[in-house]
Amino acid sequence: MDIRGSPELVLCFGSNKVWRSGPWNGLGFSGIPETLTYSGINFSFINNKQEITYSFNTNLSVLSRVTVHQSGTVERSLWVDGSGLWNIIWYAPKDQCDNLPPCGPFAMCNPNKSPKCDCIQGFTPKSPDKWVYRDAVDGCVRKTPLDCKNGTDGFLTLHKTKLADTTNATVDMSLSLLECRTKCLNTCECSAYAPADVQNGGTGCIIWTNELTDLRVFVDDGYNGQDLYLRLAAADLGNPNPRVNDLELSRGNDIELPLLDLNTIHSATENFSIANKLGEGGFGPVYKGKLGDGQEIAVKRLAKTSVQGRIEFKNEVLLIAKLQHRNLVRLVGCCIEAEERLLVYEYMPNNSLDFFLFGNSKDRVLDWQTRFKIIMGIARGLLYLHQDSRLRVIHRDLKASNILLDEGMNPKISDFGIARIFGDEAEGNTRKVVGTYGYMSPEYAMQGIFSQKSDVFSFGVVVLEIITGKKNRGVYLADTHTNFLDHASMEFMEGGKQLANG
DSSP states (O other): OBOSSSOBOEEEETTEEEEEOOOBOSSSBTTOTHHHHOTTOEEEEEESSSOEEEEEEOOTTOOEEEEEOTTSOEEEEEEETTTTEEEEEEEESOSTTTSSOSSOTTEEEOTTSSSSEEEOTTEEESSHHHHTTTOOTTOEEESSOOOTTTTOOEEEEEEEEEOOOOTTOEEEEEEEHHHHHHHHHTOTTOOEEEOSBOGGGOEEEEEEOSOOOSEEEOOOTTOOOEEEEEEEOHHHHOOOSHHHHHHHHHHTTTOOOOBOOHHHHHHHHTTTOGGGEEEEOSSOEEEEEEOTTSOEEEEEEOOTTOHHHHHHHHHHHHHHTTOOOTTBOOEEEEEEETTEEEEEEEOOTTOBHHHHHHSTTTGGGOOHHHHHHHHHHHHHHHHIIIIISSSOEEOSOOOGGGEEEOTTOOEEEOOOTTOEEOTTOSOEEOSSOOSOTTTSOHHHHHHOEEOHHHHHHHHHHHHHHHHHOOOSSSOOSTTSOOOHHHHHHHHHHTTSTTTOOO
16 A cells, blocks of 8 residues: 555555555545445545554455456455355456556546547647657646636546546645635645545545646446546636536636536436426426435436526526535535536435425424424524625525425525625615515515515514414415415414414
């Protein structure tokens, strides 16, 4: 094991590396798909101040061995009862991109292409005359120098990779993915970064300040590899595909949101199976899914004909990716591929608040302690949006159906499609009133004037719904047109005995 940088397994011939596994990413070694896909062996990796160990275990009925052959290959085998044979489940080097070095610096190796080596976007062959003869050992050099002084550089996401050699890289497990990006931009020598652990959206930070070597891409759809964020000058970022067009704003706003492949989403949702459909809103349908690491997700699929949906898609990416609070729903990532626009959230097993309040059989589950817990959680989420986050955000569509509940009945505010960043203004004005009538404050519904007070008004309506178990839209007295709020006010003036549901 080479413990320099991010520890990884290596195979050496004398003092020369002939193969490396790629670093451990929380789920497995980034260059060994089998550590993720084989269910017969449980792999474990420990890296702390006291120890760095890699181990595995099987049940007592399974025999396993690892063999290093004189030919320079290593293989893992399992004994098959009854056949008298060892079954090889993994070996390396596996293909021409596994041998070191497959290509030179800043060149990507693809075993399904000929020639196998190609310069990454933004780079050009260092020795063009050698590339004619398929000699890529000198690698590639930047087309445009990085602009550290003016801060105009951005990042290109390289998908499904085995991470570059980390021998001379720095690792900081205390940083988030966003903090890692910021550190890279603030370090003139930084050429790329990646999460050290891919679980939960990515944590920990690996930063390369030198050349990237031994890069390869995995072309098997069953293995996603790992995302690597390559720093490029603005001139070399370009718009090579629709992803860049839709995320141009996010790059300029210090957002690094993981991009998921469409194949991954198809697999997670069983090709958007009707059985996995959770519901449908103005944005489009929402599906339940499960990623390869077992994480359950909810996928919002933008209706392809929805112009407003595209606007809300960008708004949601820009806002919620910057907001982190226990009472806000977490955005896991997004997918922008072909005509598809998908937002991927953490899955909330208890559905939305309106399902419990207004359903035929669920309202009795909400005892008063749970209702109070939900009210306080929503209040904390709003306080964060209005005062404690680095952005001042007005939600503008707070309602029971936009409050999701996790397995512990903790509320999470969702749907930031029409939210607005507010800055230092006391109030704003809009000609286009959007939201849900019944939850809108009068000045917003009639004059388009909105402020933090607009969200507080909506919150008050939701609180009344939680207390009464009644929807706010409807007539409550047979001989009048008394609405929900008037009815609640009248009941309160009379002592409120009939107001509470429970």
